[in-house]
Amino acid sequence: MATIYIPTFFRQITAGNEYILVEGSNILESLESLSYLYPEMHDLIFDSDEQILRHVNIYINNHEIHELEGLDTLVNTEDQIAVIPALAGGAMTLSEENNGNQSALKPEEVMRYSRHIIMPQVGPQGQRKLRDAKVLVVGAGGLGGPVALYLALAGVGTIGITEFDVVDLSNLQRQILHQTADIDKPKLKSAKETLGLYNPHVEIIEHPMPLTSDNAMDIIPNYDIVVNGADNFATRYLVNDACYLAGKTLVDGAILLFDGQLTVYKPGYCCYRCLYPDPPPPGMVPSCAEAGVLGAITGIIGSMQATEVFKQILDIGEPMVNRLLLVDALTMQFREMKLRRDPACPLCGDNPTVKELIDYDAFCGSPPIEVLALN
Amino acid sequence: MTIKVQVTSVIQKVVNGNSEFEAEGSTISELIENIEDKYPGFLQQIADDSGELHRFVNIYVNDEDIRFINGKDTPLNSGDVVAFLPALSGGL
Numbered sequence: 001m002a003t004i005y006i007p008t009f010f011r012q013i014t015a016g017n018e019y020i021l022v023e024g025s026n027i028l029e030s031l032e033s034l035s036y037l038y039p040e041m042h043d044l045i046f047d048s049d050e051q052i053l054r055h056v057n058i059y060i061n062n063h064e065i066h067e068l069e070g071l072d073t074l075v076n077t078e079d080q081i082a083v084i085p086a087l088a089g090g091a092m093t094l095s096e097e098n099n100g101n102q103s104a105l106k107p108e109e110v111m112r113y114s115r116h117i118i119m120p121q122v123g124p125q126g127q128r129k130l131r132d133a134k135v136l137v138v139g140a141g142g143l144g145g146p147v148a149l150y151l152a153l154a155g156v157g158t159i160g161i162t163e164f165d166v167v168d169l170s171n172l173q174r175q176i177l178h179q180t181a182d183i184d185k186p187k188l189k190s191a192k193e194t195l196g197l198y199n200p201h202v203e204i205i206e207h208p209m210p211l212t213s214d215n216a217m218d219i220i221p222n223y224d225i226v227v228n229g230a231d232n233f234a235t236r237y238l239v240n241d242a243c244y245l246a247g248k249t250l251v252d253g254a255i256l257l258f259d260g261q262l263t264v265y266k267p268g269y270c271c272y273r274c275l276y277p278d279p280p281p282p283g284m285v286p287s288c289a290e291a292g293v294l295g296a297i298t299g300i301i302g303s304m305q306a307t308e309v310f311k312q313i314l315d316i317g318e319p320m321v322n323r324l325l326l327v328d329a330l331t332m333q334f335r336e337m338k339l340r341r342d343p344a345c346p347l348c349g350d351n352p353t354v355k356e357l358i359d360y361d362a363f364c365g366s367p368p369i370e371v372l373a374l375n
Numbered sequence: 376m377t378i379k380v381q382v383t384s385v386i387q388k389v390v391n392g393n394s395e396f397e398a399e400g401s402t403i404s405e406l407i408e409n410i411e412d413k414y415p416g417f418l419q420q421i422a423d424d425s426g427e428l429h430r431f432v433n434i435y436v437n438d439e440d441i442r443f444i445n446g447k448d449t450p451l452n453s454g455d456v457v458a459f460l461p462a463l464s465g466g467l
Contacts, residue, residue: 048384079445118397128458137423138466139466141466141467142465143464143466143467172465175467227464228466229466229467230464230466231464231466231467232464233462233464253466254462254463254465254466255463255466256384256463256464257384257385258384259463273463276430276433277460278430279431280431280461280462284429284431285463285464286385286429287465287467288465288467289467291384291385293465310452324460326383326458328383328384328394330394331395333411335438335458337433337435337439337440337458337460338435338438338439339440339442340440340443342442
């Protein structure tokens with residue numbers, strides 16, 4: 001006796017049931033038992049020679065049965081069997097398999113991402129979009145950590161990270177990619193190790209330098225979407241300008257104390273300069289290091305940024321474009337403001353004056369980033 | 376005109392730590408003056424020495440940016456919600 005997991009698209013056959021209890025001492029008997037209960041299932045699993053159809057994979061406790069004893073694999077009461085067919089236009093159709101199509105999802109991927117794939121907004125096609133997506137995360141700290149983590153878990157195939165700092169003891173109150181043993185290690189190395197442990201299928205591209213006017217246009221155009229986890233105004237204006245000039249969507253987040261902000265800048269809509277034409281003078285708005293920040297707010301805003309990236313890649317839902325979300329963790333109130341493209345914006349306005357990257361340290365009156373890093 | 380005023384954490388320190396309070400005013404200018412009377416130091420957070428609003432602080436009336444309404448002359452009605460939001464840079 002065992003339980004068989006039925007994917008959503010078969011549940012019309014099983015009267016909506018997700019799990020079916022079946023009789024049988026091995027896989028074959030269990031599947032026959034399922035076919036007895038729901039006769040329509042038989043031809044979806046077996047061919048005319050009573051062999052498993054080639055586009056159907058059978059798993060027992062997340063192991064494909066060909067790794068075990070095939071149809072003779074023994075089953076016990078606690079075992080969970082899953083019947084996972086390839087879907088047309090999605091995971092491993094028969095023709096794709098025969099053609100050796102590299103873009104088909106492998107069975108391990110189908111299982112790993114099954115909680116996403118079974119949602120109609122994702123499906124196998126969506127999962128392949130995620131795998132083929134390239135996302136740049138600026139910074140592997142408070143915001144960049146949860147962003148990179150959830151993107152990696154979701155199977156976003158290529159994740160670039162710009163980061164030049166080393167792990168400090170004071171980072172560990174919030175920066176989830178780094179652990180106590182990582183202190184003094186480059187954050188990028190620690191981030192890559194952590195993400196690799198969570199999902200070895202994701203490629204992490206390391207950019208072990210601060211993003212600057214000299215390198216931003218060499219890096220950003222290689223990605224589909226950019227996520228901002230910067231910790232200073234100079235980098236925020238730089239990332240904003242570079243994304244606009246490169247035609248890339250920027251998923252922006254910022255945090256301080258118990259506050260968080262979230263928005264998405266898409267070229268043609270409003271940008272960071274529309275929202276804040278000038279940076280504050282140095283010292284006017286404190287940094288997290290100076291004023292403090294709630295560790296968990298990085299997780300709230302970072303998870304939301306990852307969610308917006310996910311939606312952008314899959315082209316689903318309502319993006320945070322032209323909307324600014326404000327989160328106050330103390331009252332746990334979420335407020336939303338309307339954003340508009342400013343026709344007078346020097347970058348994306350009607351008569352732009354910023355047509356290439358500028359000196360952002362001079363613009364923000366801040367010391368160069370390299371100096372900050374040494375502090 | 377009693378207006379509901381909301382401020383984020385950076386400005387909260389000059390208004391006795393409140394995130395939300397009430398103030399009077401029939402325009403944004405009047406509202407700011409009245410808040411400054413009640414909480415000296417408030418103006419310095421949102422405007423420069425000549426009284427010009429900082430370009431890194433946005434003011435919203437009922438979620439709409441006053442720059443796209445009528446700036447400091449934007450009229451206010453009883454029950455309006457006015458939010459003062461400075462830019463945040465933190466990400467680390």
